[in-house]
Amino acid sequence: MKAHVFRFAAAGLMAFGLCGLWVPVNTAGQGTDEMAEIAKKLNNPVASIISLPFQNNFDFGGGPHDNGFQYKLNVQPVIPFTLNEHWNLITRTIVPFIY
Numbered sequence: 368m369k370a371h372v373f374r375f376a377a378a379g380l381m382a383f384g385l386c387g388l389w390v391p392v393n394t395a396g397q398g399t400d401e402m403a404e405i406a407k408k409l410n411n412p413v414a415s416i417i418s419l420p421f422q423n424n425f426d427f428g429g430g431p432h433d434n435g436f437q438y439k440l441n442v443q444p445v446i447p448f449t450l451n452e453h454w455n456l457i458t459r460t461i462v463p464f465i466y
Contacts, residue, residue, distance in 0.1 A: 414447070415447045416447070418445045419445075420445075422441040424439040425437075437465065438466045439465050441463050442463075444458070444460055444462075445457065
């Protein structure tokens with residue numbers, strides 16, 4: 368049983384670590400104005416930007432003998448679709464993986 372717990376924990380930590388690869392990096396050729404524009408888009412809930420956040424939850428001490436374990440990985444993609452010039456459809460789905 369412990370092997371399964373460590374596999375899920377390792378998979379969750381790897382998925383969480385991959386999130387850092389999506390963060391834009393300020394290189395010498397980019398100005399701070401571009402980074403400020405990206406920051407504005409990230410804070411705007413209706414901006415046309417796709418995001419794929421992960422949420423990891425480890426719960427210890429559950430069950431009748433207080434020795435249980437539960438791992439939850441929530442994948443929460445946000446995908447905007449432009450329907451026309453006045454309407455956008457933004458999907459916010461939560462897909463839980465529970466062990």
